[in-house]
Amino acid sequence: MNRQALGYLVLFILLAAVPLAGIYPIFVMKVLCYALFACAFNLLLGFTGLLSFGHAAFLGSAAYAAGHAIKIWGLPTEAGIAFGVLVAGVLGLAMGALAIRRSGIYFAMITLALSQMVFFFFLQAKFTGGEDGLQGVPRGMLFGLLDLKSDLNLYYVVMGIFVLGFFIIWRTVHSPFGQVLQAIRENEPRAISLGYDVDRFKLLAFVLSAMLAGLAGATKMLIFVSATLSDATWQMSGLVILMTLIGGMGTLLGPVLGAFIVVLLENKVGDFGTFLANTTGVAWFQRLGESVTIVIGLIFVLCVLAFRRGVIGEFNAWMDRRKGILPPAHGSH
Numbered sequence: 001m002n003r004q005a006l007g008y009l010v011l012f013i014l015l016a017a018v019p020l021a022g023i024y025p026i027f028v029m030k031v032l033c034y035a036l037f038a039c040a041f042n043l044l045l046g047f048t049g050l051l052s053f054g055h056a057a058f059l060g061s062a063a064y065a066a067g068h069a070i071k072i073w074g075l076p077t078e079a080g081i082a083f084g085v086l087v088a089g090v091l092g093l094a095m096g097a098l099a100i101r102r103s104g105i106y107f108a109m110i111t112l113a114l115s116q117m118v119f120f121f122f123l124q125a126k127f128t129g130g131e132d133g134l135q136g137v138p139r140g141m142l143f144g145l146l147d148l149k150s151d152l153n154l155y156y157v158v159m160g161i162f163v164l165g166f167f168i169i170w171r172t173v174h175s176p177f178g179q180v181l182q183a184i185r186e187n188e189p190r191a192i193s194l195g196y197d198v199d200r201f202k203l204l205a206f207v208l209s210a211m212l213a214g215l216a217g218a219t220k221m222l223i224f225v226s227a228t229l230s231d232a233t234w235q236m237s238g239l240v241i242l243m244t245l246i247g248g249m250g251t252l253l254g255p256v257l258g259a260f261i262v263v264l265l266e267n268k269v270g271d272f273g274t275f276l277a278n279t280t281g282v283a284w285f286q287r288l289g290e291s292v293t294i295v296i297g298l299i300f301v302l303c304v305l306a307f308r309r310g311v312i313g314e315f316n317a318w319m320d321r322r323k324g325i326l327p328p329a330h331g332s333h
Contacts, residue, residue: 011253015159025155026223031263032162033220038243038255039169040212045241046250047173048205049185051108053237054095054115055213060232061118062088062214063221064128067137072127077140077148081218088214089207091118096206100199103188112234119232133228137221154223161219165212170252172208181205242296246303248310257311265296 018028037059044050066084069075075083099110122128129135139148148154172178180201183191192198221227230236243262248254307314 007253012159012163015162016156019152019155025151027263027267029155029158029223030220031260032158033216033223034240034243034259034263035256036162036165036219037213037216038240038247038259039166039252040209040216041240042244042249042251042255043169043172043212044205044209045244046254047178047185048181048202049188050100050202050206051241052099052111052206052209053108053234053241054111054113054118055209055240056232056234056236057095057115057118058088058092058210058213059217059220059236060122060227060229061091062217063227063231064122064134066218067134067221067227068127070140071134071137076144077142077222081215081222084218084221085211085214088217089211092207092210092214093203096203096210100202100206112237115232115237116234119229119234122229122232128227128229131229133226134221135226137225137227139222139225148222158219158223161215165215166252166256168208168212173252177201177204242300245310246300248312248314248316251310251312251316254310254312261299261311262296265299 015028015032019025037055041052041055044052044055062084064084065087066080069083070077070080073080095111095114098114099107102110123130127134139154142148142153142157146153146157148157173182180191180196183194184196184198184201188198217227217231220231239262243258244255245258246261247256247258303310309317
C-alpha cells in the first residue's frame, strides 16, 4: 500500500471515529457535504480547467428535487436522493451544452447567467416554498432498514456517500478519461490535434461534476431536512470556488481541507470574536465576529498572496522540493 492510499485510509478511519470523540455530528456532516461539493467543482476547475460560476444551481436543484420527491411524492429516501442527482445531471447537461461553446471568462459568465435563471425560477416556483424554502422533509428509512432520524445513523450514511463520491472522483482522475481532461487543461489545441473530441470530454466532465454536486445537495437537504434558496445563490458558487482555492486546486484532498476551513470559520468566528471582545473589552472584536465574510475574505487574500497553490498544493510542492523534484525557488503555477 502506497503512502497516498494509506493517507486516505487513515482519513476515513478518523471520520468513522468522529462520533466516538464526542464531536457534534451535524457539524461534521455539513463539512462532508461541502467537501463533496468542492471536490465535484474541483473536478471541473482543477482537472479540466473550466471555471464555473454557477455550480450552486446543481446543489440547489438536487436539494429541491430530492426534498419534493420525498416529502410530496412519498418516495423512499434513497430514491429521492437518486432523483435529485438525476435532476442535477439533466440540468448539467443542458447548461454544459450551452456553456462549453465558449471558454475562459465567457464560459464563466454563461454559467453564472444560467445559474441566476435557475435561482429566480426557484424563487418564483410554488413547489419550492419561495423565500421560506422547502421545510420539514422527513429523513425516513434507508432501504427500509436504517432509521435516519437518528443523527448517528445519518452520520455514517453521509460518510458513506462522501466516500463513494470521493472514490468516483479519484477513479475518474486516475483513468484514461481523467488523463485526457488534464491534457485539455494543459494544452487544449494539442489535445484537439491528437484527435480528441474536446467538447464531448468537457461536456462529460461538466455533467459528472454537476451530478456529484447534486449528490452533495441532496445529502445536505437530508441533514437539515430542508432546501432553501441559499443553496442556489451566486454566493454559494463563490464559496465553493473559495474552498477549492484555499485547499488547493487540482489536488484531491485540497477541497476537503478548504471546506473544513470555511465551515469552521462560519461556525466559530462569531464565538471567537465574542471571546476576544469580552476578554479585551474592545467592542470592535464583536463586530468582526459578526462579519464572517470579512474574515473569510482576509484569509482568501492571504492564500492568494502567500499560498497560490493552496494549502495542500503548497505542502505537495514543499515535499517535492525536499525530494529534489522542484527547484528551491517558487515553482511554476
